[in-house]
Amino acid sequence: MKNLFLGSLKTKQTVIGFISLVLLVSVISFVLYQVTKKTVTLDANGETIKIATHTKTVEQLLQEQKIVVTEHDNISPSLNDTIVDGLAIKWKQAKEVTISVDGNQLKIWTTETNVKDILKEANIEVSERDSLVQELDTEIGADNNIDIQKAFQVSLVVDGNKRNVWSTSTTVANFLKQQGIKLNEYDCVESNDLTDVITPESKITVVRIKKELDVVEETLDFTIEKQQDASLEAGIEKVVTEGQKGLIAKTYEIVKENGKVVAKNLQSEKVLKEPQNQVVAVGTKTIVPSVTSVPSNASTASIPSVPSIASTSTVSLGSTEPASGREFYVTATAYTAYCKGCSGTSATGIDLRSNPELKVIAVDPSVIKLGSKVWVEGYGIAVAEDTGGAIKGNKIDIFVESEIQAINWGVKVVRIKVLN
Template identity: 75%
Template sequence: MKHLFLGSLRSKQTVIISIISLVLFVSVISFVLYQGTKKSVTLDANGETIEVITHAKTVEQLLQEQNIDVEEHDKISPSLNTKIVNGIAISWEQGKEVTISVDGNRSKVWTTETQVKDILKEANIEVSEYDLLAQGLDTEIGADNKIDIQKAFQVSLVDGVNKRQVWSTSTTVANFLKQQGIQLNEFEHVENYNLKDVLTPESKITIVRVEKVIDVVEESLDFAIRKEQDASLQEGKEKVVTEGQKGLRTKTYEIIKENGKVVAKKLKSKNIVKEPQNQVVAVGTKTIVHNMASTDNIASTDSIPNTASKDSIGSKSTVLLGSTEPVSGSEFYVIATAYTPYCKGCTGTSATGINLRLNPEMKAIAVDPSVIKLGSKVWVEGYGTAVAVDTGGAIKGNKIDILVQTEIQAINWGVKRVRIKVLN
């Protein structure tokens, strides 16, 4: 009995082993067959490329396997119902909503494009070379998905006597002048506009060019005639003893021209350059008496006519206002910048206690007191004679800051190397 039981046990073990071997064999074969039916796919998802091994039958199933939710505005290539074949390349670009603002008017578009120019082309929005964009056409759109455009318009520009049409966007008058490379001196202005005003398509910018000059006119002065009695000269006869000489006088005028036309002329001073020399004329008083032993002396008086000077136009010479340079003074070069009493953080009061805002006509400079003493009179090339009344944190060594009244004047001055003379 014992041998029969052992023989039966061995027989059962053999059967079990055979069954397990068969199951393993079938499993391996099934796995091999299953793996063999998978297909290799290249997937480009928003610019990131990956290789995928899949049993998906269509492009849609593959994207679902990759947890990609396809929206209405996404771009899929090939289409969702395309059958998967080995080696197929699939591209998915996710659509995004972009806000386009044109002169403040906003519109929204869906797109899969990334460059600004491609998005605008897709939205049928044309941009000219004069339009202003927050981003360049060849740049990628920012993370905020916004494009801002200011459309350019033509502005009538009258610069003195020159007229032309120019392109501009809605910017301030000050920025417009800077874009056009136009500088104003301290006397010039824009008609009917402040520099902070914003341009519109109806704007007409008229610049009044102002020139302030000194005109020196030379005039001749007539000489007077002085008559003297001459007893040796027969009565009724006259003789020029000393020839008269005309004198010379200069008149200095301050002239203001707007766009080349004189609008004001003011006499500033008169100066006698050469005094006239009187002409001396001898007048005879000698009387001849016939048949008499003596000769009566006949008294006569000198007669000096009242001669008024007549104006006559002589030669002219013209010099720019403030260009007169003092003869003497301690001379050296400095770096000169400009400031206004209205700058941000400024009180308008100088270091010496002068309210610069209440003295708009004053010419003043900020200095380093170790170089130029406060209170000194200083002639500055291109500015004129000023008083050192102020200091500044950046004004150290051979540096000065000239006082002007407006920001545009300060910008126009810039940074210059100028010659100065300390007069006291």
């Protein structure tokens, strides 16, 4: 029994000794392994860490750190460089950035993060007039996009003044806001909607529209009311009640474009004073014609002679319409021997002021020969003894005694008959 115990004890001691040896060797090996590692510094996208490694090259180190390096990445030193103690490694991962210039897209790979540096790397120049979504000195956004709108000149006309200004592809409304131009209630932009996008060919014309009310007072003409009067000779008219003009107020909307009136629209009317009709009495009394003072056997040539008419015309030529004669219509006015510009003597030499009762008419000699006997509707039989500057064509001017008779006669279209 004793020998068996000692043998068993020796075996256990041998095993323990072996295990102790293995542990010692492992510890020594581990210590030697750790001691022989090289310490390097790795800057990965701005994050710095220290690494103890037995790798031989930079590429192996990055693989050990599970970092995948692409052709666009920035790595220093190169992947093939040997790892030495204290080595500083810098790796910056490249990103794909989309640069949009007026809608045209350019994709580039870059390790830069500042907008200005990225544009410089892409050889894209930006002026202070251009529009960028991001500021030049800021970092690129999470979407890796840079949006640029290049400025161009636009023709701007406002308040009648034209000038060229810089703009980008924005709406008309935003453009006006950028230029500090405010549209009033009725203002508009000629040939453009506010939502239209501006292009280099755009011409922006602001039309200033102003609307204002204007009240204008105008007269209202009276109506002439004619009444038959048997006490007056046929053809004679007499004003019984003078007409009075009325007054009306008209309100207009005045539309002005850039200070110029372009429209005048009637909005309302208000009668301030009603007009009063003019009442005119029209004679209907028929007068029996007297015996003519012109001899029945007198020749046509003898009618225009001044002595014959002056001495024999004190008796009326009559007013009854003859049965025959060259008949047509004329426009008839009336005059007196004392009218403005009148000499009182007819074209054939008759003193009308001394013979106010004569029936004389002024004619156009190319239509009615001087000396002709003429029946005039509403006047009677008269002799063409006078002319006038305004009496041309189918026009006549009848001679009356007073100005009131001339006014009452007015202007009429009458029927006449040339008797010889």
